Amino acid sequence: MDDIRLLPATGLEGLIAQLRSRGYRVMGPTLRDDAIVTGEIRSASDLPQGVGDEQDPARYRLRKRDDGAYFGFAAPAQSSKPVFFPAEEVIWRGRRDTAVTPDSAASASTPDNAGNPTTAPASSPHDPGFTVERDQLDAPPIALLGVRSCDLRAVQIHDKVLAGRTYIDAHYVTRREATFVVAVACSDPAATCFCASMGTGPRPAATDPATGEPSYDLLLTEIAPSDPDRHHFVLEIGTEAGRDVAHAIDTAPAEFDDQHEALAVTAHAASQQTRRITAATVRDDLRASAESSRWEDVASRCLSCTNCTLVCPTCFCTTVEDVSDLTGATAERHRVWDSCFSEDFTYIHGGPTRESVKARYRQWITHKLSSWEDQFGMLGCVGCGRCIAWCPAGIDITEEAAALGRMRAGGVLPTGDHVPTGDHVTVTS
């Protein structure tokens, strides 16, 4: 039982202090605007103790729990995605070396149509060059506290997408460096959760399936939050760094029964989940459904508002914005989150390549549940259910995937067939 210890509920304060004393910026669930969002944790009082949530299609509400649970809620409104991958980031700042002069504008070419370069080199000495500099991040390493299995898996997916290919997102790699992870086993899934069917939770895998690296330094399972005398955490150690922290704080050796009790928490949480996606077949179901009539159906409900992509912990698409001052002497290039639901997303001269909403919804769900696997060897959905809760129209990714699977299995002819729109069955098996 060397890798499992017990942490009293009051010991959370010591854990946070220990991480802060080691130089980490501790980020975890906090309360803001009637929602649980990721924020900086300076003490245990920053955690949403005694707060639960209710999530359903197009619905997210906090509720007061009748116990003292620190982590008695499901997926926070926003995942830890922005910690390593902020919604807006300055890629570089540029400055003109010299001002543009009227001379240089007047030296414009007078080319002919003979097909030969005839323009003389610039006569103006005032070449309007510019110098570009990268922002160099200078931030402390992050400790994620209370990150749950779905969101931890999402970070691992981003490790592949943004840091594990030929080209990297240097900001992501830098922010992600030396991260300390205190994961939490999920005890209270929402109605929108389906991580159990995706194989991504509610208990985090010990290792990243893609790299074999440990998933967490420490894993907390909250026990008996309704009994102040017993309220404690089972603390599982994932790395040597985790062991070092665990032995520096108020922990005691655990017994076999303690581990059993921790496993029972996540087994119960898994059994509570009613939504599911058939992860084994969904990739092929969606690949075969490009011409399905279901897209017309879902497009009639989708507002293309981009909410789902903004709350999705794995969505990584971005665009760039060039911001210059009024004189044009300085300019910044910003990288900002973008969404495949926006019409501009595929714009090239002549128009967007995905003009219709049905094409945009098809792109989003097909990418998540099908082509992501071709690109990265894993699905791009972790079953957190945020896209269901935050869709103002209550569109349910599990329902859409199931409908496409049923239509494929039933041999429904895809093109031109009208499928009655009453076919919205929530899979509850």
Added chain:
Amino acid sequence: MMAGVGTIADAVARTGRADPMIPRRFAITRVRQDTRDTFTLLLDPVDGGEEMTFRAGQFTMLHAFGVGEVPISIAGDPRHPAPLEHTIRNVGAVTRALVNAAPGTEIGVRGPFGTSWDAADARGHDVVFVTGGIGLAPLRPAILDVLAERDSYGKVLLLYGSRTPDDILYGAQMRRWADLDGVNVQMTVDNAPHGYKGRVGFVTELIGRAGFDPRRAFAFVCGPEGMMRAAASALVSRGVSPARVRLSMERSMKCGIGLCGHCQLRELFVCVDGPVLDYARLEPLMDVREL
């Protein structure tokens, strides 16, 4: 206390290559107007660094300071990469800023990115270039690759279409390829003024009659997507293997390195898996509208 995390520079250094998000400074040394709306920019680096070597078919991200950035295929000769050559149609804010820039103006260049035509795969075979409008520009490096070793290839055909006679790109150069390099150049225009003596019709109509051996031909196709699809279909109908038909795809691109997500075509990141892709791979994707 433990040390802070590293810097962006550290993260980039570990990749062993230059930062792909930082543009290199190039000066526009010459501007040539090719047609009513199409210009060729010749660029030289002003950072004292080496010329930008590239493979035929690759593209760069060209940045007009304070305006924005666009992906543009390189139009120059891979054997003589300096000056860096791009042919640009004036269709948007960034391309307008680029073609209107005075010689001497500095612009930013990132790249080169993406896949190559790999025309050398066609050594010993007939080669058919099918292109329309400004699509000739991304093909030009591949044509120059073939012509540099002309004797290694069988018949070389260039089937070129443009909207009107005034929109014909690189007209003088095409005549030289026909006269001096043994290229069978066939031109057509979609619309012509009264009295025009050349051929009128779509470029895809040339494929059926062109003199090449489909069983031993490679085809390189670049143009609007509808034209490329029709051309690839006509080539395959004549018996060219879909794996030997290569197309250069155009999609929205913000990064050029597979990170921004804009250019996705189902499982493909067109910027790194393409832009040059073979029709065996593309056919099922191009068959679906708005994929």
